[in-house]
Amino acid sequence: MTIKEISQTIVEEFSMFDEWMDKYEYLIDLGKQMPVINEAAKTDDTLIAGCQSRVWLDCEMKDGLLYFSADSDAIITKGIISLLIRVFNGQSPKDIAVANVDFIEKIGLKENLSPTRANGLLAMISKIKTYARSFIK
Amino acid sequence: MTIKEISQTIVEEFSMFDEWMDKYEYLIDLGKQMPVINEAAKTDDTLIAGCQSRVWLDCEMKDGLLYFSADSDAIITKGIISLLIRVFNGQSPKDIAVANVDFIEKIGLKENLSPTRANGLLAMISKIKTYARSFIK
Amino acid sequence: MDKATSDFRKHFAALSASVYGKPLVYFDNAATSQRPDCVIELQRYMSQEACANVHRAVHRMAMDATDLYQKGREAVAAFIGSPSVEQIIFTSGTTASINMVANCFCRAFVRKGDQIIISEAEHHSNLVPWQMACLWYGVQLKVVPVLADGSFDLEAYYAMLSKDVKMVAVTHMSNVLGVKNPLPEIIKAAHSVGAAVLVDGAQGIVHSNVDVSALDCDFYAFSGHKIYAPTGIGVLYGKKEWLEQMPPYMGGGDMVDTVSFEKTTYGPLPLKFEAGTQNISAAACFAPALNLALEAKQNDALQTSLAASEKLMTEQLDSIEGLHCPSLHNPLRRGIFSFYIDGVHPADVAQIMDKMGVAVRTGLMCAEPLIKKYTQKGMIRASLMPYNNAQEVLQFIEALKRAVKMLR
Amino acid sequence: MDKATSDFRKHFAALSASVYGKPLVYFDNAATSQRPDCVIELQRYMSQEACANVHRAVHRMAMDATDLYQKGREAVAAFIGSPSVEQIIFTSGTTASINMVANCFCRAFVRKGDQIIISEAEHHSNLVPWQMACLWYGVQLKVVPVLADGSFDLEAYYAMLSKDVKMVAVTHMSNVLGVKNPLPEIIKAAHSVGAAVLVDGAQGIVHSNVDVSALDCDFYAFSGHKIYAPTGIGVLYGKKEWLEQMPPYMGGGDMVDTVSFEKTTYGPLPLKFEAGTQNISAAACFAPALNLALEAKQNDALQTSLAASEKLMTEQLDSIEGLHCPSLHNPLRRGIFSFYIDGVHPADVAQIMDKMGVAVRTGLMCAEPLIKKYTQKGMIRASLMPYNNAQEVLQFIEALKRAVKMLR
Ligand SMILES: Cc1ncc(COP(=O)(O)O)c(C=O)c1O
Numbered sequence A, B: 001m002t003i004k005e006i007s008q009t010i011v012e013e014f015s016m017f018d019e020w021m022d023k024y025e026y027l028i029d030l031g032k033q034m035p036v037i038n039e040a041a042k043t044d045d046t047l048i049a050g051c052q053s054r055v056w057l058d059c060e061m062k063d064g065l066l067y068f069s070a071d072s073d074a075i076i077t078k079g080i081i082s083l084l085i086r087v088f089n090g091q092s093p094k095d096i097a098v099a100n101v102d103f104i105e106k107i108g109l110k111e112n113l114s115p116t117r118a119n120g121l122l123a124m125i126s127k128i129k130t131y132a133r134s135f136i137k
Numbered sequence C, D: 001m002d003k004a005t006s007d008f009r010k011h012f013a014a015l016s017a018s019v020y021g022k023p024l025v026y027f028d029n030a031a032t033s034q035r036p037d038c039v040i041e042l043q044r045y046m047s048q049e050a051c052a053n054v055h056r057a058v059h060r061m062a063m064d065a066t067d068l069y070q071k072g073r074e075a076v077a078a079f080i081g082s083p084s085v086e087q088i089i090f091t092s093g094t095t096a097s098i099n100m101v102a103n104c105f106c107r108a109f110v111r112k113g114d115q116i117i118i119s120e121a122e123h124h125s126n127l128v129p130w131q132m133a134c135l136w137y138g139v140q141l142k143v144v145p146v147l148a149d150g151s152f153d154l155e156a157y158y159a160m161l162s163k164d165v166k167m168v169a170v171t172h173m174s175n176v177l178g179v180k181n182p183l184p185e186i187i188k189a190a191h192s193v194g195a196a197v198l199v200d201g202a203q204g205i206v207h208s209n210v211d212v213s214a215l216d217c218d219f220y221a222f223s224g225h226k227i228y229a230p231t232g233i234g235v236l237y238g239k240k241e242w243l244e245q246m247p248p249y250m251g252g253g254d255m256v257d258t259v260s261f262e263k264t265t266y267g268p269l270p271l272k273f274e275a276g277t278q279n280i281s282a283a284a285c286f287a288p289a290l291n292l293a294l295e296a297k298q299n300d301a302l303q304t305s306l307a308a309s310e311k312l313m314t315e316q317l318d319s320i321e322g323l324h325c326p327s328l329h330n331p332l333r334r335g336i337f338s339f340y341i342d343g344v345h346p347a348d349v350a351q352i353m354d355k356m357g358v359a360v361r362t363g364l365m366c367a368e369p370l371i372k373k374y375t376q377k378g379m380i381r382a383s384l385m386p387y388n389n390a391q392e393v394l395q396f397i398e399a400l401k402r403a404v405k406m407l408r
């Protein structure tokens, strides 16, 4: 599936929740289930600055496609990252670099997107895109 | 006449004006007519700080009563000083030191009385009272 | 809800808001308080009907603005018991007040090899300025530890004092622990070795009755926005003997006596420390803001109700398993509750509580060394003002329990 | 009155006020502008509906406040053509912006024996900070004269430049003379000897189109209150290369990365220069304020009408006997008219004009050396904004003539 298609699926999944709490329950579940990065990859290089919780995000290329792994000490943050990973895993660097990440907004987490926001969602997206661009050149 | 009586007379005189401009015409007239301090008395000691215009105020004692002379480079300021002098000239230091100067307020120049006001009316009154107190001790 | 509190709440339109369909519970007061309607109205008046620059103009709006500005200063002087109005210097906030002293006091009175004392419980705004000053002036920074329950370690402090100490800069009340420091003892001891004392009153002004003359502190700093006034205004109170000898912090309009390219002389207090156009409208707002604060302090029924809410909060927090609030039972704690909970991240908790209408703060709360003494991930802080009530405490506790349950 | 101006005036409720029964003519704009309703409304919103401290909180009101605060910064960046939003530092005003540079730039880049250049037409806020810095850092202050009509003496300036000059701090437009300085020439020449240029834009931001990238200035400083925003907020724009290397001005909350008693590291731009709680609500107001300013600049009919009012003003002033306005016919003069009149004291004139509804400023106008070059008693200043109209000019002239007649 393309980035756009996966995003669309996620938006549909979230449209089932009309309660904030259900949305968060789901994000927490995702966070708990997320396969975590191995400890050795938690370095200063993979750490994302500017988050209130600590977030590590690593990336590797297999057969020209990118695969991400991540961790955070905050579980909701982990849930959000797991959505990002679901969208971007197995995509090409080029597609990732130009991708529109508006699904975040559509599932009602837009409030997490401000550049001055504590949880650093924008920083995560920017880190993903930086990885992607580094594989293009 | 006592300070209170003279103040009362001035308030009555001003009550005739219902126009601001007439009041100022009168103050300007008073300013122009005021006998000025002699140049030699315009020293740093007689200069009143904190006025937008420069004001000098001198004082001498005759037969136990005080007499003031003053000058300013602004004519309205001079008019106001001449009212002060009219009220306080020939009064005893003690009476001056405790006098209530509410006539200023009553003739509608209250707005000139704020401690942070540029024209320094409060500084003038305070200088007059300081002179008076210096003769009491 | 009791009448005193519900009457007092009427001053604050914001308190009847709802967020995400839930009634707002605003427990982020230590970050900034809500503004009462009287303050909002005066701010409008200053922007619309008395919109002018102060001091040297003679026109009507400028005179109105100047008077209201001066009334703000008088209100501050009266509220903290300053011996004179000229000792009240307006700044942009507590942080600016403290930086001003860290610069100007040190420049005038501190020499290489001297020492400055702060405590372990300082907000960054009463820590970093002194670190910077130490660097510039070759001074040593000493840190008084706090005990496990957040108390100031007086014994350790006494042991640090010597003739080399020139400044003791301590918080009146920690923004994390909410514990009031023993200022009379701290100040007396500092003076006995010739050191000056700056009190960071950002929180203390809210939760204590401050009388700078009785306290005999040398400087007292606080912000408007934590005590009902707008952002962008703060106060530095100082003793005349220091203020008169200290060089100005900034140069500019209004702080001078005469200016020439050869020689400039500075104006009298407080102008010497107030360069440029001040935050006129916010300064004026100190009058209604502090008036209301005074009203609240003198309202016994309101204070009783606040104490009851705090007691309820204490009991409820105490009953939550795995919750650690270091200063919870410290008898000197007021208004502020900071805690961490085993197995959950503070940021997660706050995010969920927000969706239940509850506003709290989380993280290192600009007091990193203090927080990290207790926990690495940061804390959750709930802070109350006299307008908060028991019902809100219960909504807060319910939200907290639900969040923890979801997260564990 | 033409439609463009009367439409624009509708944004400002204050302009329809009357004082002493006369329609208000507010010609004290160079001291502070009036605030439009959109700014007053946003200020209320920030105090009532989004009243929270910004950044590190996740609750709803804090997120709203943070967004609006950020929008204020983006509006400033766009308005002055800053290459990035991080180069916009919020301060408490022009004066604070300039003091920040005078301190931090000099600390980082200026050594004993270096020189700093200012001009004779500087406001005290762009003069005294440099005098203070010269004292601290052992630097020499050089002053570029202005010509009789208020023009910057480029020849004299060129002759002063040398490798020793590290900073040229000049006003974009004098608050007395209203004359725009030749910034492109000044900046190019300064850069050719390796000096940085700070532009005091307190008046320039109001009466010019500012593009800091095209200008290539190193720093640009201005205040909110002169361009429709509230008091207590200002801006420092700076080039990244300088800002990144300069030490912070104040220490405190929000400007740090990590803090420990041993070592503190500072945050990224702009936070490094923004210690403590900022004037959040005022900063947010930059968005509507600058939006309106932009609208006015792009409204040709409004600009034509303003030019006509200024022309009328020029002609009328020219016709008053014994009136001296040094820059009256300087083609680079905009918006500001400062003058003195033989035989009458400025303070007297202003006091009478006030009673006729006309607000002007008098005195030394925080530019003592400049004013005293022309006259000892001070001047009278009338300054116009796009909302002022020809009818007001006529009321002003009538009041002025009447005052002079009464006083002579
Ligand atoms: C040219 C100029 N520079 C600096 C300032 C100082 O601005 P502020 O008082 O807002 O800091 C002013 C305004 O008074 C000014 O006109």
Ligand SMILES: Cc1ncc(COP(=O)(O)O)c(C=O)c1O
Binding pocket: C030, C031, C093, C094, C095, C096, C123, C125, C126, C171, C173, C174, C175, C200, C201, C202, C203, C223, C366, D253, D275, D276, D277, D278
């Ligand atoms: C104890 C303490 N000191 C200093 C500050 C700094 O105050 P401001 O950010 O208003 O300058 C705060 C508030 O954040 C505080 O709680």
